[in-house]
Amino acid sequence: MLPKVTLYNSISVDCAIKDFEVNLGLHYEVLGRIGADALLVGSNTAKKGIESCMTNIPTEEQTDFSKPKVEAKDDKMVWVIADSRGILQGQLHVLRRAEYAKDIIVLASNRTPKEYLDYLTERNYDFIVAGHDHVDYRMALELLNKRYGVKRVATDSGGVLSSILLDEGLVEEVQLLVAPTIVGKKAMNLFRTLNQSVNLKLEKLEKIDADHALLVYRTHM
Numbered sequence: 001m002l003p004k005v006t007l008y009n010s011i012s013v014d015c016a017i018k019d020f021e022v023n024l025g026l027h028y029e030v031l032g033r034i035g036a037d038a039l040l041v042g043s044n045t046a047k048k049g050i051e052s053c054m055t056n057i058p059t060e061e062q063t064d065f066s067k068p069k070v071e072a073k074d075d076k077m078v079w080v081i082a083d084s085r086g087i088l089q090g091q092l093h094v095l096r097r098a099e100y101a102k103d104i105i106v107l108a109s110n111r112t113p114k115e116y117l118d119y120l121t122e123r124n125y126d127f128i129v130a131g132h133d134h135v136d137y138r139m140a141l142e143l144l145n146k147r148y149g150v151k152r153v154a155t156d157s158g159g160v161l162s163s164i165l166l167d168e169g170l171v172e173e174v175q176l177l178v179a180p181t182i183v184g185k186k187a188m189n190l191f192r193t194l195n196q197s198v199n200l201k202l203e204k205l206e207k208i209d210a211d212h213a214l215l216v217y218r219t220h221m
């Protein structure tokens, strides 16, 4: 079974994904309301996230080679990181140490360097190999459901991964948290790599906090 995928982003009024101040507290509060059991993260997003909070990657310690201990009642999401090129090699312990995720699962493909798969195995990260070149998301989502019981996925991507999921007809819902700002001509559009038009049905429009708007759309799947 395919999990239900909600594409979630904070955007400016002109649909930029960066170069404005994202209200992170609000972003994660609204994300939490989706009720997803997994957060699908693009490798660029994960790398930028790590680099924005530290200039030097800390040296790994013995504890970085073990899975985090998870309480039965822990309702944190599993982070599923799509990284077929292994760009997070040597950095994943930063995310594991942050303890925002219940666990980390990496999505890989047949092109993923063996060295990266060895790195993951040695450190007890779960990974799923799906696809020949980049990740085959339909297959990966089905395996996430089959192996881990994942039923609801939210995305954390700057747009490239989200557009691929839309192009492949895997997105059921789009949630956009609109910040009260216009970025202007340098705006990097969320859907800049989408190959087709997608028709949506507005499900909900909500004022969030003093000046944000949450738009919830359903796709025609």
Ligand SMILES: NC(=O)c1ccc[n+]([C@@H]2O[C@H](COP(=O)([O-])OP(=O)(O)OC[C@H]3O[C@@H](n4cnc5c(N)ncnc54)[C@H](OP(=O)(O)O)[C@@H]3O)[C@@H](O)[C@H]2O)c1
Pocket (backbone or CB within 6 Å): 008, 009, 010, 011, 016, 017, 018, 022, 041, 042, 043, 044, 045, 046, 048, 049, 082, 083, 084, 085, 086, 133, 134, 135, 156, 157, 158, 159, 160, 161, 162, 164
């Ligand atoms: N405003 C927001 O809500 C928000 C949220 C997240 C991130 N951001 C910002 O967005 C920026 C990064 O976003 P991004 O859009 O560049 O990257 P991204 O979506 O985070 O990463 C690109 C993903 O697409 C995959 N991919 C690339 N080409 C593919 C293909 N042909 N087939 C299948 N998968 C493919 C890559 O996987 P491979 O490993 O296979 O290459 C990678 O996981 C950062 O600046 C970040 O801060 C903003």
